[in-house]
Structure formats: C-alpha cells, structure tokens
Amino acid sequence: MINKLFKFFMVLALWTSMTVHLYAFVENEPQKVSIPTSYPLPANKNNVQTVRVLLSKGVTAGTLSLNSLCRVTTIETNEPLEEITREKKPTIVPTYSGLRVGNVPFKIYGIRIKPRGRTFVFDGGKYRGDLVVIRERDMTLTFINYINLEEYLKGVLPKEVSPEWDLAALKAQAIASRTYALFQELSKQNKDYSLEKTVASQMYGGINSETAITTQAVNDTRGKILLYNNEIFPAYFHAACGGHTTRCDTVWNVTPHPSLKGVADPFCKRFKHYSWKWHATKDEIQNSLKNYGINTKSIVAIKWGEKDTSGRVTEFFVHSKNPPLRLNSNTFRLALGPQNVRSTKISSITEENNTYFFKGFGWGHGVGLCQWGAKAMADEGMTHTKILQYYFPKSWIVNVY
Ligand SMILES: [Zn+2]
Numbered sequence: 001m002i003n004k005l006f007k008f009f010m011v012l013a014l015w016t017s018m019t020v021h022l023y024a025f026v027e028n029e030p031q032k033v034s035i036p037t038s039y040p041l042p043a044n045k046n047n048v049q050t051v052r053v054l055l056s057k058g059v060t061a062g063t064l065s066l067n068s069l070c071r072v073t074t075i076e077t078n079e080p081l082e083e084i085t086r087e088k089k090p091t092i093v094p095t096y097s098g099l100r101v102g103n104v105p106f107k108i109y110g111i112r113i114k115p116r117g118r119t120f121v122f123d124g125g126k127y128r129g130d131l132v133v134i135r136e137r138d139m140t141l142t143f144i145n146y147i148n149l150e151e152y153l154k155g156v157l158p159k160e161v162s163p164e165w166d167l168a169a170l171k172a173q174a175i176a177s178r179t180y181a182l183f184q185e186l187s188k189q190n191k192d193y194s195l196e197k198t199v200a201s202q203m204y205g206g207i208n209s210e211t212a213i214t215t216q217a218v219n220d221t222r223g224k225i226l227l228y229n230n231e232i233f234p235a236y237f238h239a240a241c242g243g244h245t246t247r248c249d250t251v252w253n254v255t256p257h258p259s260l261k262g263v264a265d266p267f268c269k270r271f272k273h274y275s276w277k278w279h280a281t282k283d284e285i286q287n288s289l290k291n292y293g294i295n296t297k298s299i300v301a302i303k304w305g306e307k308d309t310s311g312r313v314t315e316f317f318v319h320s321k322n323p324p325l326r327l328n329s330n331t332f333r334l335a336l337g338p339q340n341v342r343s344t345k346i347s348s349i350t351e352e353n354n355t356y357f358f359k360g361f362g363w364g365h366g367v368g369l370c371q372w373g374a375k376a377m378a379d380e381g382m383t384h385t386k387i388l389q390y391y392f393p394k395s396w397i398v399n400v401y
Contacts, residue, residue: 037248037257038231039186045401051152051185052132052193053204055122057142062092064101064131068117072101075110075132082106084113092133092141099135110134112146119207127155127206134192144193145206149185150218152204153177157214159203160237161371166378169371170217172387175397176369177202179225179235182400186232199338202237221384223401226392228259235392237369240273241265242345242362245391246310251330251365259392260367262310267373268362274372276342279357285336289318292335294327296320302349302356304329312344312366330365338364368392 042048056062070084082104084090090102097107113120113131120131122143129147136142145152153174161173180202181195188194197204226235236248248260268274280288282299289296301319305326308314316332318325327335329344343362350357362370369391377387385397 034249035252035254036187037255037260038228038233039183040231041227041400042186048182048185048400049149050146051149051181051195053145053147053152053195053197053201054193055125055127055131055143055145055197057136058140059143060094060140062123062133062141062143063089064092064113065089065121066115067119067121068115070116070120071114072104072106073112073114074108075112075134078112081108081111092143094135094139094141099133099141101133125206126208128152142192149178149181150222152181153218154210154215155206156181156202156204157217158209158211159205161214161375163211163213165375167213167217167220168382168384168387169374169378170214171221171384172369172374172378173237173371174214174217174221175224175226175384175388176235176237176392178221179232180237182225183232183234187234223399224397225400226259226388226395227398228257228392228395233257233259233395235369235395236260236365236367237371237391238362238364238366239370240268240271240363240372241310241366241370242274242343242360243269244310244345244366245368245370246308246312246366248367250308250312250314251367259395261393262308262366263391263393265370265373265391267376268370270376271372273342273363275347275359275361276363277357277359278340278342279355280336280340282354282356285356288336292331294325294331294335296325297322301351304346304349310345310366311361313346314344 066088072082072084073080084101084104087102092099092101098109099106111133119126119128122131127145128151129145132144132146134142156177157174161170185194195201244262244264246262248254249256286296286299296318297320299318299320303317304313305315305317313329315329316327333341333344341358343360343366345361348359374387
C-alpha cells in the first residue's frame with residue numbers, strides 16, 4: 001500500500017513538474033511572428049505628411065543655434081510653453097524636473113522647439129522643421145527632427161544617390177525613399193521616432209546636403225508613392241544587387257511580399273560595385289565575431305549553407321574545435337562589417353596562411369531597387385515609372401496627397 005501511495009505521489013509530482021515546465025516553456029518561447037510588410041493608408045491624409053527622424057540619443061547635452069525666435073510647445077498637443085529669445089546658442093541639458101534650454105527651465109519631459117524661420121542648427125547640422133527634445137528616465141536626452149516628408153526627402157536624396165545621375169534615376173529614388181519613409185512612419189506610430197539619419201533607415205544630411213537637381217526630383221514626384229494592392233510596403237533599396245535582387249523574407253524576419261520577391265538584373269553589371277573582394281586573418285575574423293557577441297575558438301573553416309534563388313548565401317558555418325557555429329548570413333555579414341563583406345552573394349571563400357579570402361557580387365542587402373541598376377536603366381532612356389515597376393513588380397505609383 002505504501003509502495004502504491006509512493007508511486008501515486010511520484011507520478012503526481014512528475015506530472016506537476018512536467019506541467020509547470022511545459023507552461024514555462026510555452027511562455028518563454030521566442031515569438032516567431034514576422035513583421036508585416038504592408039499597411040493600408042490612413043484615411044486622414046494629414047497623417048502622412050510629417051516624419052520623425054532621430055538626430056541623436058543617449059547624450060547629456062545638445063547645442064542649438066538659432067537665427068530666429070523660437071516657440072516652445074508640448075510635443076503633440078502644441079500647447080505653448082515659452083518663447084526662446086534670450087540666447088543665440090543655447091545648450092540643452094537634462095534637469096531633475098525636466099530639461100533646460102539655455103537659461104530657460106522646463107518642468108516637462110518633452111518639448112517641441114519651433115523656429116519661426118523654419119530652420120535650425122543642431123550640433124553643427126542645419127535642418128528644416130522642428131526639434132523635439134525628450135528627457136529620458138536615465139537623465140539622457142533624445143533629439144528628434146519632426147519634418148515635413150517632402151522637406152525630409154530633399155536631405156535624403158543627395159546622400160543616397162549622386163546628383164550627377166540622370167533625372168529618371170533620381171525620381172525613382174525619390175519615390176522609393178518617400179514610400180520607405182512613409183511605411184516606417186505608419187509602422188512606428190507608437191515609438192518616439194520612425195527613422196534614423198544613417199543606413200539603419202536611409203541617409204539624411206539635412207539642408208547642407210541639398211542640391212538643386214535632387215530637390216527637383218523630389219518636387220517633380222511630390223506626394224507620389226508605391227502601392228501594391230492598395231497598401232503601402234517598405235520600398236527597400238541598396239547600392240548594387242550584383243545580378244539579381246532577393247526576397248525580403250530571406251534577409252529579415254518579415255512577411256513575404258509580391259513586390260519584394262527578387263528580379264534578375266542585367267543592368268548594374270558595368271559598374272565597379274558589381275563585384276567585391278575582401279580578406280582578413282583568422283584572428284581578425286574571430287575578434288569581429290567576438291565584438292558582435294559571437295564567441296568561437298580557433299577557426300578551422302568557414303563554409304556556407306544553401307543559397308537562395310538570387311545566389312545569396314542564407315547561412316554560414318564557422319568550424320572550430322567546438323561544434324560548428326551556424327549563423328544567419330545577414331548576421332555574419334554585419335558582424336564582419338557590411339563595408340567588408342559587402343553582400344551575401346558570395347562566389348568563393350578560400351584560405352591561405354591563416355587568411356580568408358572572400359569574393360562576391362553586389363553591395364548591400366539586395367532587396368528592392370538596385371541603385372546602380374536604376375542609374376543604368378535611366379542612362380538607357382527608361383523612365384522612373386519603368387525603373388520602379390521593374391524592381392518592385394506589380395506595384396503602382398499613386399499620389400498620396
Ligand atoms: Zn543590380
């Protein structure tokens with residue numbers, strides 16, 4: 001009887017622990033839901049005309065240079081707080097109860113500075129629009145440029161493409177950049193900002209980078225974006241595809257999209273960014289991986305797994321004394337440096353005297369518009385519509401305002 005009771009409690013205990021374990025496991029399972037690649041356009045067109053670009057964050061001060069009077073308001077509700085006239089170059093610093101602009105204290109954790117002249121200089125860069133300042137809980141400041149989408153694009157285009165390119169290529173880039181920015185704004189409405197001024201989103205240099213011809217490309221395409229099936233999608237672009245663009249869902253954890261599925265591209269072949277070479281010693285590679293949080297001991301081989309239909313490697317295997325390390329190809333590329341391993345369209349990896357030699361095609365992630373391909377198509381007399389419909393199949397250009 002005791003034996004039976006013992007067995008009963010053992011089974012009960014085991015069952016309970018399994019249940020608890022199973023529950024915990026389900027609770028902790030990483031979410032595999034992929035990020036959406038399409039959104040319907042908002043009914044109110046006023047909601048699509050301002051973007052929020054991060055200028056700097058995690059800092060304890062920022063310097064503003066003003067050539068006009070500024071109104072300071074709350075961020076969203078535009079409630080007037082103060083006018084800044086007292087200093088020409090106020091420094092903005094966090095305080096315990098909020099923040100301070102020059103001598104003017106604000107007992108609030110976020111303000112919007114609106115220059116009457118509609119431009120301001122922040123930490124040496126000249127920008128249009130408003131400057132939003134947020135005092136974070138850790139007593140650092142976040143600076144965000146709230147700017148009209150069209151004015152923002154004037155500072156993006158010259159940083160992304162050469163003003164010397166044919167106008168058709170510049171107009172194609174303007175529409176892709178506008179679509180991309182608007183998609184980011186719609187998908188990040190509950191975040192403090194939607195775009196960064198680096199390659200993390202698209203390059204943005206403010207007023208100092210603007211040129212007449214790139215501004216013309218923005219003005220000529222005013223309000224034009226790409227839609228697929230009446231919905232907006234992230235119109236990604238990259239420098240050169242190296243012969244074939246790729247599917248968005250093989251590069252990132254995003255849902256597949258019919259306009260981002262990869263096309264053969266004979267156009268970028270004639271340019272220098274079509275192919276690349278790079279080499280590094282085993283130690284250098286190990287250190288780069290380590291700095292990226294990937295530990296490996298004494299590499300003996302680097303191999304790739306499968307390739308997708310565009311010829312891009314989907315995963316790499318780093319062999320060492322330990323079991324082989326399996327790395328997502330995009331992670332591997334970012335860890336070794338995207339300027340070094342310029343693409344995942346690898347053609348060979350060889351080893352000689354403890355040095356690895358990489359060869360490949362293209363520059364960038366390979367999704368969406370190939371900028372050098374677009375340049376070549378424009379040189380051949382193709383219109384911006386033709387270029388965009390080639391790289392974003394089944395998409396349509398529409399006026400959003
Ligand atoms: Zn290409």
